[in-house]
Amino acid sequence: MATLTWHGHSCFTLVTDEGQRVMIDPWIDENPAANIKTSDIDALDYILVSHGHSDHFDDCVKLAKKTGATVISTYELVSFCQSQGVEKGHGMNIGGAYMFDFGRVKLTPALHTGSISGDDGSHTTDPAGFLISLNGGQRVYHAGDTALIMDLQLLNGLVDIAILPIGDNFTMGPEDAARAVEMIEPSVVIPMHYNTFPVIEQNPEGFRTLVGDRAKVVIMKPGDTFEIGVNS
Ligand code: NI
Ligand code: MN
Numbered sequence: 001m002a003t004l005t006w007h008g009h010s011c012f013t014l015v016t017d018e019g020q021r022v023m024i025d026p027w028i029d030e031n032p033a034a035n036i037k038t039s040d041i042d043a044l045d046y047i048l049v050s051h052g053h054s055d056h057f058d059d060c061v062k063l064a065k066k067t068g069a070t071v072i073s074t075y076e077l078v079s080f081c082q083s084q085g086v087e088k089g090h091g092m093n094i095g096g097a098y099m100f101d102f103g104r105v106k107l108t109p110a111l112h113t114g115s116i117s118g119d120d121g122s123h124t125t126d127p128a129g130f131l132i133s134l135n136g137g138q139r140v141y142h143a144g145d146t147a148l149i150m151d152l153q154l155l156n157g158l159v160d161i162a163i164l165p166i167g168d169n170f171t172m173g174p175e176d177a178a179r180a181v182e183m184i185e186p187s188v189v190i191p192m193h194y195n196t197f198p199v200i201e202q203n204p205e206g207f208r209t210l211v212g213d214r215a216k217v218v219i220m221k222p223g224d225t226f227e228i229g230v231n232s
Contacts, residue, residue, distance in 0.1 A: 008033025167200030
């Protein structure tokens with residue numbers, strides 16, 4: 001059974017039916033909400049990075065070097081990683097999809113700002129989200145840091161599990177995330193990017209109320225693991 005484990009903020013580890021380990025938005029050692037340290041992580045096959053802000057990217061280069069994982073992100077962000085000594089990268093761009101051995105990944109539009117933490121400004125980046133279609137049939141959307149945008153309607157019918165930011169201030173807040181659920185119509189929605197620091201404090205139960213019966217809202221704690229069934 002494929003699983004999804006939350007490490008706080010936007011960082012998740014997806015383990016596929018076949019056992020491939022895919023980390024999304026690795027921010028761990030400086031993440032006040034994280035349940036682990038990078039020293040606890042020995043094996044990763046892929047690292048997906050939505051954008052270069054430090055709260056999504058800080059531990060990417062370290063973990064890619066340690067584990068030999070392939071970094072999947074926008075072309076510019078992957079180029080930056082390779083300039084920092086990361087050996088395996090797969091650059092993509094918004095709207096493009098590629099079939100990896102664990103499943104298909106499509107970079108989706110995200111409305112947000114972009115920079116790369118640690119860069120001198122020579123690798124600009126636009127932020128993205130990920131539509132991940134695992135070989136086992138599970139379809140997971142990780143929204144990155146996006147605002148509510150009409151483009152989310154294009155995901156309708158394509159997503160079983162939507163992972164959406166609800167923290168407000170830097171991303172969608174609970175009201176806009178609930179509207180995103182209306183647009184996407186996933187079976188399950190998992191809130192993220194909240195309660196990491198004071199400016200993004202939210203009560204996820206309020207988000208659950210706003211979503212109502214449109215989707216099952218799964219509220220996780222850092223360290224919790226959710227089992228991903230097909231159409232779950
Ligand atoms: Ni950001
Ligand atoms: Mn962020």
